[in-house]
Amino acid sequence: MRKQAPVEKIHESYSRITDDSVMIGDNIQQQLIALAEEDYRVFTSGLLPDTDNVLGVRLPMLRKIAKQLVRSDWQGYLQTAGEDSFEEIMLQGMVIGYAACPAEERLFYMKEFVPKIHNWSVCDSFCAGLKFTRNNSALVWDFLKPYFQSERAFDLRFAVVMLIFYYIQEGTIREVLNILDSVRHDGYYVKMAVAWAISMCYVKFPEQTMFYLKNNSLDDFTYNKSLQKITESLKVDKEIKKQIRVMKRK
Structure with a gap:
C-alpha cells in the first residue's frame, strides 16, 4: 500500500467533519490540531504579526465545524469553548454568526465575544x-x-x-x-x-x-x-x- 500524502491526510480529516457527531470541549481542540497545516500556519502567522497562537487550519474547515456545532448545543459549546488558539476564537465567532436565535440573544453573545478579538x-x-x-x-x-x-x-x-x-x-x-x-x-x-x-x-x-x-x-x-x-x-x-x-x- 502506498504511503498517504500529507494533502490526502488533510482531506481525509476534513471529510470527517461532515459527520453530525461534532463534539464540544477538548475534542474540538483535537480536531483543529488534526486539521492544521504547517505551511498554512506560517502563512497565516505572517499576516497576523501580533498573534502567536495560530494552528494553521483553513477557514472553510472552520466554517464546516461551526455549521455542525450550531445544529447541536451551541450555547453549551460557547460556555465551554477554549481560547488557546486563534482558530478556537475564530470558531466561536462563526458559531455566533451562524446560530439561529433571537436578535437579543445574539447580541448577548456578541458582547461576550468582542473582548476576545485581538487581531x-x-x-x-x-x-x-x-x-x-x-x-x-x-x-x-x-x-x-x-x-x-x-x-x-x-x-x-x-x-x-x-x-x-x-x-x-x-x-x-x-x-x-x-x-x-x-x-x-x-x-x-x-x-x-x-x-x-x-x-x-x-x-x-x-x-x-x-x-x-x-x-x-x-x-x-x-x-x-x-x-x-x-x-x-x-x-x-x-x-x-x-x-x-x-x-x-x-
Whole structure:
C-alpha cells in the first residue's frame, strides 16, 4: 500500500467533519490540531504579526465545524469553548454568526465575544458573519454606539468594520461619516479600518464623501490612507483618481 500524502491526510480529516457527531470541549481542540497545516500556519502567522497562537487550519474547515456545532448545543459549546488558539476564537465567532436565535440573544453573545478579538482577522470575519444586522439595523446600531467610545483598539475596529458591512447606506451615510471623523485612537488597525470605511463611503456615495474629505478632522495618516484606498478601488474612474492623489497632505 502506498504511503498517504500529507494533502490526502488533510482531506481525509476534513471529510470527517461532515459527520453530525461534532463534539464540544477538548475534542474540538483535537480536531483543529488534526486539521492544521504547517505551511498554512506560517502563512497565516505572517499576516497576523501580533498573534502567536495560530494552528494553521483553513477557514472553510472552520466554517464546516461551526455549521455542525450550531445544529447541536451551541450555547453549551460557547460556555465551554477554549481560547488557546486563534482558530478556537475564530470558531466561536462563526458559531455566533451562524446560530439561529433571537436578535437579543445574539447580541448577548456578541458582547461576550468582542473582548476576545485581538487581531484584524478575527474581527473582520466575525463582523462579516453577523448578517442578522441587515434585518435588525436599529437594534445593532444602538449596540455599537458604546464601542465608538472605547479606548481598546479592537473594540473600535469591530464597530468601524460593522459600519462598513452594514451601514454605508443612503439613510445613514452622513452619520457614518460623522462617526468616522470622531474616532480617536493611535492604533494602526483602527486607523486602517477608518481609512477602509471612508474609501467604501466614497465608492458608494462619492459626492457626500468628497465634501467630507474637504472638511474633516482626520489625522494625516488616516486621511492619506483613505485617499490611497480610494485610488486602489477598481470602481473609481482613472480621472477621479488623479484628482484624489492631488489632495494628499504633505
